């Protein structure tokens with residue numbers, strides 16, 4: 001949640017704008033029912049939140065997780081509003097979710113569930129009022145199923161490239177994280193990424209491509225984890241081999257190399273590294289561990305990895321945090337290119353996608369950095385000053401305030 005109390009120390013925010021940005025415009029709870037046999041029905045909960053659509057249609061991923069809630073979906077939709085505004089994209093903030101564990105259902109059940117979800121959302125998908133994309137637990141082939149229901153390539157992004165998806169979209173969030181890490185490393189630590197030590201928590205889509213791009217740049221990644229735990233080596237991990245191993249559907253805890261130390265996810269966060277990249281779930285940096293963090297720079301590759309209490313403590317410790325709405329924006333930036341191509345019929349290469357992400361992320365980083373100096377704000381507040389200014393200007397133009 002945006003802390004308007006804090007932001008108002010830096011800028012004037014009329015009450016009307018605060019009211020509009022403090023609550024979602026629309027929230028829907030779905031009961032997604034699947035008849036699986038005579039007298040047998042499975043009912044799954046789904047949530048759709050449109051937070052603010054002053055800049056354009058609601059854009060944001062669809063999350064699949066057993067314990068996902070409406071409140072979590074709401075927070076994620078709010079982040080999308082600010083992420084799109086900060087990146088100058090013509091999208092509002094949205095998010096949706098289905099409460100199920102993707103690992104525990106059959107392929108048939110998963111496909112039926114997604115088809116039913118798309119069917120229930122058909123009007124919003126057809127008019128382009130909400131444009132989903134992958135998020136935690138969902139994949140490009142899930143997006144292909146949604147596309148199969150709508151038949152409009154611009155109704156969903158993150159599709160596989162041969163089905164109107166964008167080459168480079170899969171790697172996009174990790175690409176943006178690695179670019180922002182490189183810029184932040186130069187500006188905050190005064191060095192190149194190849195001369196630092198990095199720990200990455202999470203090895204899903206975001207964590208794995210972040211690791212891969214940073215490793216390519218020569219970074220020493222000393223720790224990497226997935227849900228099963230992590231690996232640590234002060235000398236740097238053999239990232240290519242570990243990522244190949246994970247690609248085969250294996251867990252990091254099964255990786256055998258006697259030169260590497262096995263560590264728990266909690267311990268990874270507290271390692272003596274210069275840069276920490278939480279790239280897994282939210283709320284991993286809390287008041288309980290914030291004081292034990294050694295990193296000087298935290299790059300929020302996950303959405304919402306830092307609780308407000310931890311944020312406070314880390315700020316006092318002068319740890320620089322590059323906020324999620326800037327750090328992980330590469331995904332939605334690439335989604336924008338995919339959506340634009342779907343409308344125009346244009347095609348672009350992965351290299352062009354990477355260049356577009358880099359230029360968007362680098363220029364947003366520069367703007368945020370300028371504001372940190374000009375207003376003496378931390379990176380999170382500076383990013384929100386920019387997104388809220390953009391949203392307020394659009395609200396004025398549309399006579400909303």
Ligand code: GLU
Nearest residue numbers: 060061133135331332335
């Ligand atoms: N789920 C991603 C995010 O949180 C991407 C959203 C999108 O591309 O619409 O930013």
